[in-house]
Amino acid sequence: MALAGALGYLGRSVRDKLRATLGGDDADVLLVTAHPDDECMFFTPTIRTLVERTGAAGGGPESAGDGCGVALLCLSNGDAAGLGAVREKELLEAAEGLGVPRDDVTVLNDERLQDGMRTTWPAKAVCGAVRREVERLRSKPLRRKRRLCTIITFDAGGVSGHPNHRACWEGVSELMRDTAFCRKHNIRAWTLRSEPLFLKYLGPFGAAARYLQHAYRPRLSAAAVCGLGGVSAAAWAMRAHESQMVWFRHFYLAFTTYTMVNILDPLVAMPT
Known part of the structure; x- marks a missing residue:
């Protein structure tokens, strides 16, 4: 408990640093996920750090603040079990609880991007979907004033190894190779680091170990830290995904x- 509390205190101290690294108030932030519930299972510290106002605590809609705008x-709508329509509604509620307005949540139901461990998503389809969303966001008057566009998604390992997660990285990587488009919208991309299994389920001990490792090389990555507040927020949001609460x-x-x-690494797309 004490260690988790210390992580929460640390999170408040590194909040401004993460926001500045990702572009601060001068950036649009687009989080790209594969399935409804990815946002709370994997990205809660990042979302909370970017959206919550100074002093906000706990989970639920009251935590939504006036921090960075996150879309x-x-x-996919997670239709592997035929619950796509249900899961879309659950995602809207969960995202709102984490501080992302419903109007800034887009859920796709593309036949090329269907939920499944055996489903291969074409990188071009993912790239096209992300490109269209960037253009849609940047067309909004308030967002046009912002100088940067920051994309956050999974890394090549996909955190859990799920092929749909890895496809997010492949598609965003392809987009980043379009240098003309990226220059036009001043796009930067970051990926959520896949942790080794021995760290993934050590709770606050694993979280502390990972942050300390990051602290020794801060220029190479960015960190979002929540402590018990992150667990509470993720649990609150996950309850909105009622169909998935096994x-x-x-x-x-x-x-x-x-x-x-969350440890975020810059995505540097290699030429093909």
């Missing part, structure tokens, strides 16, 4: 480091 693009989700939320610490 969410979910590339027993092991409770275990995951209680012990994963991803509800406490």
Whole structure:
């Protein structure tokens, strides 16, 4: 408990640094995920750090603040079990609880991007979806005033190894290779670091270990830290995903480091 509390205090101290690294108030932030519930299972510290106002605490809609504007693009509606329509509604509620307005949440139901462990998503389809969302966001009058566009998604490992997660990275990487488009919208991209299994389920101990490792090389990455506040917020948001609340989700939320610490690395797309 003491360690988790210390992480929460640390989170408040690094909040401004993360915002500045990602562009601060001068940036649009677009989070690209694969499925409804990815946002709370993996990205809660990042979302909370970017959106919550100074002094906000706990989970639920009251935590939504006047921090950075975050939009969410979910590339599928999670229809693997035929619950796509239900999961879309759940995502809107969960995202709003984390501080992302419903109007800034886009959920796709593209036949090329269907939820499934055996489903291969074409990188071009993912790239096209992200490109269209960037253009849509940048067309809004308030967002046009912002200088940067920051995209955040999974890394090549996809955190859990899910092929749909990895496809997010592949598609965003392809977009980043379009230098003309990226220059036009001043796009930067960051990826959520996949943690080794021995750290992934050590709760506050794993979160502290990961942050300390980051602190030794801060120029190479960015950190979002929440402590117990992240666990609480993720649990609140996950309850909105009622159709997905099987027993092991409770275990995951209680012990994963991803509800406490996110380490983000810059995405440098290599030419093909």
